Each structure stands twice: as C-alpha cells, then as structure tokens.
Amino acid sequence: xxxxxxxxxxxxxxxxxxxxxxxxxxxxxxxxxxxxxxxxxxxxxxxxxxxxxxxxxxxxxxxxxxxxxxxxxxxxxxxxxxxxxxxxxxxxxxxxxxxxxxxxxxxxxxxxxxxxxxxxxxxxxxxxxxxxxxxxxxxxxxxxxxxxxxxxxxxxxxxxxxxxxxxxxxxxxxxxxxxxxxxxxxxxxxxxxxxxxxxxxxxxxxxxxxxxxxxxxxxxxxxxxxxxxxxxxxxxxxxxxxxxxxxxxxxxxxxxxxxxxxxxxxxxxxxxxxxxxxxxxxxxxxxxxxxxxxxxxxxxxxxxxxxxxxxxxxxxxxxxxxxxxxxxxxxxxxxxxxxxxxxxxxxxxxxxxxxxxxxxxxxxxxxxxxxxxxxxxxxxxxxxxxxxxxxxxxxxxxxxxxxxxxxxxxxxxxxxxxxxxxxxxxxxxxxxxxxxxxxxxxxxxxxxxxxxxxxxxxxxxxxxxxxxxxxxxxxxxxxxxxxxxxxxxxxxxxxxxxxxxxxxxxxxxxxxxxxxxxxxxxxxxxxxxxxxxxxxxxxxxxxxxxxxxxxxxxxxxxxxxxxxxxxxxxx
Numbered sequence: 048x049x050x051x052x053x054x055x056x057x058x059x060x061x062x063x064x065x066x067x068x069x070x071x072x073x074x075x076x077x078x079x080x081x082x083x084x085x086x087x088x089x090x091x092x093x094x095x096x097x098x099x100x101x102x103x104x105x106x107x108x109x110x111x112x113x114x115x116x117x118x119x120x121x122x123x124x125x126x127x128x129x130x131x132x133x134x135x136x137x138x139x140x141x142x143x144x145x146x147x148x149x150x151x152x153x154x155x156x157x158x159x160x161x162x163x164x165x166x167x168x169x170x171x172x173x174x175x176x177x178x179x180x181x182x183x184x185x186x187x188x189x190x191x192x193x194x195x196x197x198x199x200x201x202x203x204x205x206x207x208x209x210x211x212x213x214x215x216x217x218x219x220x221x222x223x224x225x226x227x228x229x230x231x232x233x234x235x236x237x238x239x240x241x242x243x244x245x246x247x248x249x250x251x252x253x254x255x256x257x258x259x260x261x262x263x264x265x266x267x268x269x270x271x272x273x274x275x276x277x278x279x280x281x282x283x284x285x286x287x288x289x290x291x292x293x294x295x296x297x298x299x300x301x302x303x304x305x306x307x308x309x310x311x312x313x314x315x316x317x318x319x320x321x322x323x324x325x326x327x328x329x330x331x332x333x334x335x336x337x338x339x340x341x342x343x344x345x346x347x348x349x350x351x352x353x354x355x356x357x358x359x360x361x362x363x364x365x366x367x368x369x370x371x372x373x374x375x376x377x378x379x380x381x382x383x384x385x386x387x388x389x390x391x392x393x394x395x396x397x398x399x400x401x402x403x404x405x406x407x408x409x410x411x412x413x414x415x416x417x418x419x420x421x422x423x424x425x426x427x428x429x430x431x432x433x434x435x436x437x438x439x440x441x442x443x444x445x446x447x448x449x450x451x452x453x454x455x456x457x458x459x460x461x462x463x464x465x466x467x468x469x470x471x472x473x474x475x476x477x478x479x480x481x482x483x484x485x486x487x488x489x490x491x492x493x494x495x496x497x498x499x500x501x502x503x504x505x506x507x508x509x510x511x512x513x514x515x516x517x518x519x520x521x522x523x524x525x526x527x528x529x530x531x532x533x534x535x536x537x538x539x540x541x542x543x544x545x546x547x548x549x550x551x552x553x554x555x556x557x558x559x560x561x562x563x564x565x566x567x568x569x570x571x572x573x574x575x576x577x578x579x580x581x582x583x584x585x586x587x588x589x590x591x592x593x594x595x596x597x598x599x600x601x602x603x604x605x606x607x608x609x610x611x612x613x614x615x616x617x618x
Contacts, residue, residue, distance in 0.1 A: 284468025
C-alpha cells in the first residue's frame with residue numbers, strides 16, 4: 048500500500064482488515080497522479096462495509112466484503128460509495144467473498160444504488176446482475192453487476208439492500224418529538240458496549256397510564272441482526288400508522304400500549320455488520336442468559352419484558368421480533384409449538400388475519416417450530432417464559448420480493464416494506480375486534496380489552512406518560528447495572544469512561560485492544576464467544592454528503608451487461 052501526499056490512498060493487493068477510506072484504485076504499473084476515471088472507493092461512514100478492492104482491468108474490480116467485527120463467519124452486507132468517475136464510464140463490480148452460497152441473487156435479486164443527483168434508492172436491473180460459481184475464486188459464488196456512471200460530479204452509493212441507519216432512526220424520533228404529541232414518548236433504555244443509546248418508544252393514549260386501568264402491551268423489537276435493514280422500514284411503517292390522526296390509529300392507542308425497541312443492535316448497525324454485535328456475537332442466540340458486558344441491550348430489553356410479565360395489572364399480549372430473510376420471498380411469520388392446544392391454536396389467528404390484509408404476506412411460508420438451534424432466539428426464549436396469554440412471533444420479510452395474487456414477482460421498495468408495517472397495525476384492529484365505524488365487529492379476538500374511558504375521564508398529560516416510562520427505565524437500569532455502577536467507582540476500566548470516542552483512536556491496535564479487554568473480562572466470568580474469530584477493525588462512522596435531487600433525473604440510463612460461459616464479458 049502506498050499513499051500519495053495530499054491525495055487518496057492507492058492500493059493494489061492488501062488483506063481485509065477494516066473498511067476502506069477514500070481509496071483510489073489504479074493499474075498496478077501506474078505511477079502518475081490520480082486522474083478522472085480512477086475510481087475512489089469509500090466505506091468509512093455509518094453502516095458502511097467494504098474491506099478491499101482489487102483492480103482486474105480498467106472496467107472490472109473485485110470487491111471484498113469486510114467480515115463482521117470479531118466474527119469472520121459472516122460476510123453478506125456491503126455498502127460503499129464510488130466517486131471520481133468519468134461520464135459514460137462502464138464498470139463491472141464482482142462481490143467475491145460472500146459467506147452464504149444460497150442467495151436470492153439466484154432468484155433475480157440485485158443490489159441497490161443511488162447518487163447525489165438521484166437520492167432515492169433503486170434496484171439495479173436484474174438483467175445486469177449475475178450470480179455464479181467462479182473458477183477464479185476457488186469456485187466460490189460471486190455476484191457480478193454491471194453499471195455505467197453518467198455524471199462526473201456525482202457520488203454513487205451501492206448496497207446489498209436499502210440501508211437504514213441509526214441516524215435515520217434518530218432523525219425520525221426527533222421529528223416526532225417536535226410534533227409534541229401527547230401519545231408519543233421516546234427514552235433511552237440503556238447504553239451499548241460502544242455507549243450508543245438503546246431507544247425505547249412508547250405509543251399510547253395518556254389515559255393508559257391510569258394506575259387503576261388494566262393495560263394491554265404489544266412489544267416490538269427490530270434489528271437484532273444489523274444487516275437486516277428492511278425490518279426497520281417495516282417497523283417505521285407500523286409506528287407511522289399508530290401516530291396518525293385517524294380513527295383507526297386512535298382506537299389502537301386508546302386500547303393498547305405499544306412499546307418499540309427499533310434498533311436492538313445499534314453498534315452492529317453503525318459498524319456495518321451483517322449479523323453480529325461489536326464483539327462478534329449473534330445476539331439472537333443469547334436471550335437465555337445475556338451478559339451485561341457483551342449483550343447489554345438484550346439484558347435490558349429482557350428485564351423490561353419480564354417486568355411487564357410479572358406485573359398483575361399488565362397483559363403482555365404480543366412480542367414480535369422483526370427480521371429480514373436472505374433466501375425466501377414474501378413476508379411470513381415463525382411461531383412456537385406449545386403443549387397447550389388452546390395457546391397453540393390462538394397464536395395461529397394473527398398470521399391468518401395478516402394474510403387477509405397484506406398481499407405480500409404468505410401463510411404458506413409461515414411455520415411453527417421448536418428447533419433446537421433456535422432455542423436462544425427472542426421468540427423461543429420468551430415463548431417459554433412469558434405467560435400463556437402472550438403470543439411470540441418472528442416476523443420475516445424478504446430482502447428481495449413477494450409474489451402477488453396474480454403470481455407475479457414484485458420487488459420490494461422501501462415503501463413496500465413500510466406498507467407491510469402499516470398492514471401489521473391494521474391487523475391488530477381485526478385481532479381485537481376494534482372498528483372505526485359504528486356497528487358490531489366481525490372478526491378477531493373479542494375478549495379482555497381494557498374498559499373504555501369514562502365520559503368524564505381524569506386528565507392525564509404527556510408529562511405523566513413521560514414519568515411512567517422513566518420509572519420503568521429506572522427499574523430496568525437498577526436491575527441491569529448495579530455491578531457496573533459499583534465497579535466504575537473503584538476501577539479505571541475503560542468501559543466506564545464517558546464516551547467511546549474518547550477511549551479509542553481510529554487505529555486498528557486501539558480497537559483490538561479494547562475488544563480484547565472486554566473479551567478477557569467475559570472469559571473471567573466464564574462467558575466466551577463460541578463463534579469467535581480474529582478481530583476486524585472499523586473506522587469511526589461518518590456521514591456521507593447528500594445532495595438535493597435534480598429535476599428531470601429519476602433513473603439511471605446506461606445499464607449494460609453481457610456474459611459468456613458464466614462470467615461477465617470484457618466490454
């Protein structure tokens with residue numbers, strides 16, 4: 048690797064040790080200054096993932112995904128930018144080191160792209176995407192796609208699927224708080240290993256904080272696997288529906304308390320991991336016994352759920368964990384198998400109702416199981432320890448597409464994912480037999496809704512809702528942080544310093560040492576990562592520039608692709 052003074056780095060062939068940062072790829076024999084058309088790659092930003100780029104020809108580049116931090120088993124998510132292009136420059140990008148061979152790329156899925164002049168994500172046409180076994184890469188599966196740049200001043204962004212960042216969630220929460228709604232409140236449940244905030248959102252009518260009023264709670268979590276970004280759009284659609292000024296949304300808020308933890312793995316999301324946390328753990332296998340050192344977000348969320356379950360004035364009716372699926376199409380659900388036949392039959396009701404409301408939801412793909420390998424997941428663990436009235440589901444949505452009533456394959460857009468979330472909200476109306484129009488309800492579960500507010504209800508303000516949520520958070524923090532609080536007073540351990548940024552430089556040595564310190568502590572506690580691996584480093588995430596959309600430009604014109612004998616041709 049050599050670095051030109053005052054210009055981006057130039058690399059030829061280096062190992063995958065972290066995200067590339069403004070790396071310019073030139074021919075191996077080239078010695079001059081960087082010219083227009085020498086592509087500059089970058090993934091040094093929030094959710095970015097690009098470990099290495101190899102120059103093949105002037106139009107072809109091999110792209111290496113950076114593995115999840117501390118866990119080299121997972122290499123699926125990628126998200127990077129390209130700039131310094133020439134108008135009408137044609138390229139082929141080969142993603143060469145996927146960790147999974149079974150993929151929706153076989154079914155027509157393609158990466159997504161946007162640029163500064165066209166800031167809406169679009170799928171690259173399937174005809175320009177090819178998934179094949181490549182003899183040049185030990186017969187591993189490679190995904191190649193062809194693209195033609197058309198604007199020299201644009202920065203182009205390419206990703207596995209539509210990204211959804213921590214920043215987008217924070218901006219969404221800030222937007223709702225500016226509306227000053229009396230039925231919306233956001234708080235911080237705990238902090239992550241890297242001391243990011245774990246947000247918890249409450250959506251309900253203020254009257255539901257009345258201590259004499261029995262509460263029904265629906266609890267939704269999302270992004271335990273950080274690369275499953277479609278799940279965040281589904282969750283956002285569900286929350287948007289509940290916050291609308293409509294009779295249907297008001298009915299749901301009046302009768303139900305909705306709790307959301309919309310980003311259960313903020314560190315993994317920010318780092319650009321696909322499945323794991325900072326320390327290489329698949330958090331959705333550690334619900335049974337989460338560690339406050341390695342899985343603080345799980346421990347806090349689990350404690351809050353068990354608190355609700357033990358509260359005699361609370362009915363925890365639903366726990367739904369939203370995911371995205373990399374090999375199946377449509378939306379669908381996973382449920383549990385119970386010996387109690389009444390509970391087993393009752394949990395089949397909601398998926399059937401959702402199938403009636405959402406054309407992209409498949410009842411045929413929905414299944415109920417008790418696989419041993421899923422024992423540590425949220426759905427399986429909570430299904431075994433919550434009361435019999437609680438319905439525990441995993442809601443899956445495809446990274447790629449669904450099949451509509453006519454049998455046509457419809458690729459998902461961000462709006463398509465949001466619409467699925469809105470249909471989940473409508474299904475709660477059916478399940479509880481609620482109707483925004485006069486007359487008897489015709490479907491769903493008719494029993495055990497809270498009593499309707501009286502004609503002259505007592506006044507309950509947003510300040511009281513805020514106070515109640517903060518009290519719940521305080522109780523959880525007391526349960527999950529006593530050892531941390533005492534240790535911080537007696538130990539110089541760096542985990543107790545006020546901010547992650549003040550602890551670490553961007554260097555690989557610092558991050559490796561930090562992770563080594565945490566893993567050493569866990570080892571002394573008798574906790575190890577069975578999926579372990581060497582530490583991979585990531586630079587601190589930055590935000591990339593976004594430009595306003597230029598009129599008259601809404602799509603990319605110069606797509607091309609030819610292939611011969613299982614490989615893209617030279618153009």
